[in-house]
Amino acid sequence: MTFFRAFCIERSAPATREALCGRFLSLDETALDAGDVLIRVECSSVNFKDALAATGRGKVVRRFPCVGGIDLAGTVLRSAAPRFAPGEKVIATGYELGVAHHGGYAERALLPGGWLLPLPASLSSQESMAIGTAGLTAAMAITRMEENGLKPERGPVLVTGASGGVGTLAIDMLAGRGYEVVALTAKAEQADWLRGLGASRVMLRSELPLDAFKPLDKGIWAGVIDNLGGATLAWALSTSKPTGVVASIGLAADSHLSASMMPFVLRGVSLLGIDSVYAGFSVRERAWARLAADLRPRHLASIMRIIPFEALPQVFGEFIAARATGRTVVQIARSGETEDMT
Structure with a gap:
């Protein structure tokens, strides 16, 4: 035995x-x-x-x-x-x-x-696990966003929770695809590292007006990959450009969302839910094919x-x-x- x-x-x-x-x-x-x-x-x-x-x-x-x-x-x-x-x-x-x-x-x-x-x-076994669920989630989010019109020329993409597993891989993948990537983190000491992964700019979460933003604020983001949920996701929606695409992939900060309908009905913003746990075989197969090719983290x-x-x-x-x-x-x-x- x-x-x-x-x-x-x-x-x-x-x-x-x-x-x-x-x-x-x-x-x-x-x-x-x-x-x-x-x-x-x-x-x-x-x-x-x-x-x-x-x-x-x-x-x-x-x-x-x-x-x-x-x-x-x-x-x-x-x-x-x-x-x-x-x-x-x-x-x-x-x-x-x-x-x-x-x-x-x-x-x-x-x-x-x-x-x-x-x-x-x-990919080696170690590399595949460095990607793992986090990278699969990021790849699924990018694929869905691109299917919904996201292109590098449309403007910057915000990645929240940027120093975590999904965030770091998403920054690397997006930058490798030619996107302008902005990293949002609570860890100021990680700013240089995030720039090294491909972020063109690093924002601190403590600087966000999460208690006082407008239901429809200035449009900044062509796309958002959000790891946090709650007020951060609501702010990201309010600051998305017309026809912007926002992928919700986590709830590390808050599982609740209180947001205005204005970004959806006045700007045509799309909110995409990303589930990497029970995704079907064809979705996973496509994502891993991209992770081994054009979305392979650098x-x-x-x-x-x-x-x-x-x-x-x-x-x-x-x-x-x-x-x-x-x-x-x-x-x-x-x-x-x-x-x-x-």
Whole structure:
């Protein structure tokens, strides 16, 4: 019987802001959930959602115990799915991973074949997880915005929550496509780094008139990728240009929206909701194809940090306290580990 390490989230209530509900366990394959593709997990990543799950905040996990990790990349060991054969590299993000189905924080994963995509040949497992759910979300947002008329010549694109995973990747991708990108962040110390990723200008969230903006203010933005929600999203809508496109991809600041109808009916602004968790196969396939080509981030090496599996519990607090920047990749497989694929 094969045993493997897993970071398993249990039902215990955290005593402090950064306490954990998870711990490392040794499991065997009988503990895995239903699926038709067995994967040797090589890498995963840390997202804000993973931190909420691991610390018991936000009621993210829907079954206990549950192996955390909403992203994974690895190699197929066994497959009953016709699309995949042993030895193939695959990636999985979203669906029920890490919340209702054992996820990527384990050396083994057993998943439905419909949740998997082939790893693009131009990306390594580490690079795919530096992109992960965050990059998939950004790519889906840019694709939807361009389908709704966004072009570089139409004007600047604002990215809010700019120093986080989605924000940094979105800035990099947009700048690579020739857009003028403006980064909005609460972290003044990250301004030079954001400019290095491609932002032409950096704005501080503390400078926004979030308590006193007009329902229809001066039109500035041809497009907006918003990670924050709440008043920031309402302000972004009010300052969008005629026929501007705003992609709502997160609610890190506020899950509520109180906004005027004026941007919609007087300027024809579009508000696009982006869901990367349950997006269909064709949407994911197209997004990953672009992530390996024209939307491939140019600065992945500076955006990502790689941590060993055993260091995973130490990083969740950074995300809860909004101290994390860029993308955190978790190296799951032990260095030099090999295994027969039968």
